[in-house]
Amino acid sequence: MPRSASRRPSGRTARGTLSAETIVAAAFEVAARCSVDELSIPLVARSLGVGVTSVYWHVPNKEALLDAMTDVALERSELPAFVASSDWRESMMDKARTTRRALLGNPVLTDLILIRGTLGPTSRELREREMDMAVASMMAGGLDRQQALDTLAAVSLLVRGSVLAQRVENRRAASTDDDGVDVGAAQADHDRAFELLLTSLLAVGVQTDGSENDGSENDGSETG
Structure with missing residues (x-):
């Protein structure tokens, strides 16, 4: 009897749908739960229900994943120009x-x-x-x-x-x-x-020599 697709473990990514975009999206969810420091390729793979090797086909290492996350975060964030x-x-x-x-x-x-x-x-x-x-x-x-x-x-x-x-x-x-x-x-x-x-x-203001400038011109005179 053929296995039904409905018997796929809950949360498992369907074969052929894994991409760099889905991996980055999953990485954000994992990072929100555990922090960027604790984020890892195995944790992302587990959250997607796929093997670690499958993730590495799209993302070579954690640094590359974090670079991609940073680009996406800046694009989607409300950081002002x-x-x-x-x-x-x-x-x-x-x-x-x-x-x-x-x-x-x-x-x-x-x-x-x-x-x-x-x-x-x-x-x-x-x-x-x-x-x-x-x-x-x-x-x-x-x-x-x-x-x-x-x-x-x-x-x-x-x-x-x-x-x-x-x-x-x-x-x-x-x-x-x-x-x-x-x-x-x-x-x-x-x-x-x-x-x-x-x-x-x-x-x-900030001066290159470390002194402060209030924006006024110094005419060489001093005030008492």
Whole structure:
């Protein structure tokens, strides 16, 4: 008696339907449950109900899988593009705030971009194009190229540090049995600190020699 297709184990991927796209989609589901660090080809294969070798036909190793996941995550995420305006500081603040919100709301994306820190070819190209746009906007606003690059790096570092600090705080809160932990208050504290640092950073500007600039011209005179 021939086996019926209905007797295939639940969740098993039908023969001939396995592809890089289905593997990446399954990898996101696995990563959401266990984290990007613990993600592995065998776990993905098990979630699809196929052998490990079948996955390797489409994805050569975990690094290639993570590269593909990063590209897909960036395409589907709500990470904002830099929007040039007449005020580059406002553009940078909008970009920093919305990027931080998007990363805080997507732990897998945070793991792929901030913690892993490696982008695939497509993601690198998109990032470089956006960096060029931001630098051009700042140079049009009066900064030289090095100052623009330093400012961009400083804002990026601030966003990354804020997201990772909040991530640690969230994990600590999730692992504690202390009902007195006010997660909302902790989040509000992080938000205020981020705003203070962001506005202060962009208000003074970043100089290549490490000094701060408030945007005014130095005529050599001193005020008492």
